[in-house]
Amino acid sequence: MRTRWFVLLTVVVVAAIGALVYIDETARSDAALGDLGERQAELASVASALISLAPEHARASLSERQHRGSIILIANRAGGFTTLAGAQLAVPEVVAARALGTRVVRLGPAEAAALGLPERTAMVGLAPTDDGGAVAVATSAEQQRDRDRAGRRRVVLSMLLAAAVMTTFALVVWRKQQSEASLAKGLAVAETARSRDAELDRLYRAATMAALGSGVAHELSTPLGVIVGRTEQVLARVAGDERSVKNLRVILDQAEHINQVVRGLLGLARGAPIALQTVEVRSLVREAAALVEHRFVRADVALVPAISSSLPEIRCEPLLFKHALINLLLNACEASPPRTTVRVDVHADAAEITFVVTDEGEGITPQEAARAIEPFFTTKPAGTGLGLAIANEIAKTHRGTLDLSQRVPRGTRACIRIPLEPNGQA
Ligand SMILES: Nc1ncnc2c1ncn2[C@@H]1O[C@H](COP(=O)(O)OP(=O)(O)OP(=O)(O)O)[C@@H](O)[C@H]1O
Ligand SMILES: [Mg+2]
Incomplete structure (x- = not known):
């Protein structure tokens, strides 16, 4: 215009x-x-x-x-x-x-x-x-007149030429502006479409995860019931054999753990409120570490939980929270070359408590870090891409956050932050 x-x-x-x-x-x-x-x-x-x-x-x-x-x-x-x-x-x-x-x-x-x-x-x-x-x-006055007329003609011609040049220039600028405007419009439309696609994709994955999670949890509860029932029967028969009794009790404990996790996941998928308990942070981390220790031994990776004794107790659903920590620990272990160390650090200030798992692996790109918590995002041949998505849901149900970042000079830092209540409890 x-x-x-x-x-x-x-x-x-x-x-x-x-x-x-x-x-x-x-x-x-x-x-x-x-x-x-x-x-x-x-x-x-x-x-x-x-x-x-x-x-x-x-x-x-x-x-x-x-x-x-x-x-x-x-x-x-x-x-x-x-x-x-x-x-x-x-x-x-x-x-x-x-x-x-x-x-x-x-x-x-x-x-x-x-x-x-x-x-x-x-x-x-x-x-x-x-x-x-x-x-x-x-x-x-013929010559004089001819000279004057030629002069006037030159003036008119140069003015016409100037007008033509200016008009052409303005038209070229106008066309360029028009094409830039339509390009910008096209880009804006494409950008809107792209962000809507991304949002749809995210919603689709979240819905799929919830459906899949509850489906899997539901399917697991029946065989789990069978395992617990049969184990209890065998337990009654081997009453004198201490070693067998111990092993069967381990099976029952683990089955109960699976059962709790399954219930928790079912609750997460339904969006049900979680039952919070007051828990000591050190024992929470130790129990999580104990559950994955054998994997670290097998991978020849040292696991070092470095937790100060002065940490406040936190309010959480312990099984779910341990499950979230376990996912971070397993990822760190899988990313670690042999003879390296994975550390778990926990620190708190007045506002929040932070659980940090660091490894000395290849590290993570900013793009992967941004997508890591998306359901089904995985760079591993046999990965499901659900570990961090579930851990993120668990952090969210505790009003917290989960994020991954590249560590300097190498490795990855996975971090769960949970806000603390004014009295110091999460
Ligand atoms: N410690 C880490 N170092 C490097 N990359 C990581 C780390 N933790 C997570 N990632 C990246 O995030 C992706 C998603 O992790 P997530 O735990 O959700 O799924 P997964 O580990 O691939 O699969 P699964 O948990 O089912 O084994 C991983 O595939 C990997 O690319
Ligand atoms: Mg994982």
Whole structure:
């Protein structure tokens, strides 16, 4: 829109300048004609002086001096004019000018033709002679006029050219702006579509995870019931065998753990509120570490829980929370080369308690870190991509957050932050 105004303004300005220059050229042309007339008048004065000095030789001498393209006319007694060759000429404008004593006369094309000049504007200069007669010198303004006309044509052409160049320039700018605007619009539309797609994808994955989670949990509860029932039967039969009793009790404990986790996951999928308990942080981390210790041994990775004894107790659902920590620990173990260390650090301030699991593996790119908590995002051939998604849900149900970042100089840092109640409990 602004470009259109610019084009209009340019055309108006160029036209105004053109008009001014044209008017100026016309005034200059008129002034030049005036000068030409004055020169003819001066020539006429010279001719008049010649006639006064040597009237008998004047015609011959003037014939010799007759200027190229000029005609010298001498007034005859009848009031008309004759050429030096003696031809009578009827030029009323010149006769009238002589009568009025005018020095310079401008003739139209017809009068100029009557004098034998080209049929264009002509200028005549007049001067009286001592004997009461007059001399007139006429010349065609053809060349002057042609020069002026060519000059004006040049002005008009250059103005038109300037207007055309400015208009073309403005049009090119306008087209560019238009295409940039439509490109920006297209990009904005594409960006909106992309973010909507991402949101849809996220919702779809979350819904799938909830459905899958509750489905799996539901399916597990029946065989779990069978395992617990049969184990209890066998337990009754091996009452005297201490070692078998111990092993069967371990099976029952683990089955109960699975059962609790399954219930917790079912609750998460349903969005049910969790049953919070007050828990000591050190034992929570130790229990989680104990559950994954064998994996660290197998991978030849050291697991170092570095937890200060002055930490506050926290309010959490212990099984779910341990499950979240276990997921971080397993990821750290899987990312660790042999003979490296995974650390668990826990620290708290007045506002929150932070659980940090660090490893010395390859690390994680910012892009992977941003996507790691998405359900089904995995870079492992046999990974489900659900571990961190579930841990993130657990952190959220405790009003907390989970994030991953690259560690310097190497490795990954996984961090769960839980806000503390004003009395120091989470
Ligand atoms: N400690 C870590 N170092 C490097 N990358 C990690 C680490 N923890 C998580 N990731 C990245 O985040 C992805 C998602 O982790 P998540 O635990 O959700 O799934 P997974 O470990 O791939 O699969 P599963 O948990 O089922 O074994 C991993 O595939 C990996 O790319
Ligand atoms: Mg995992």
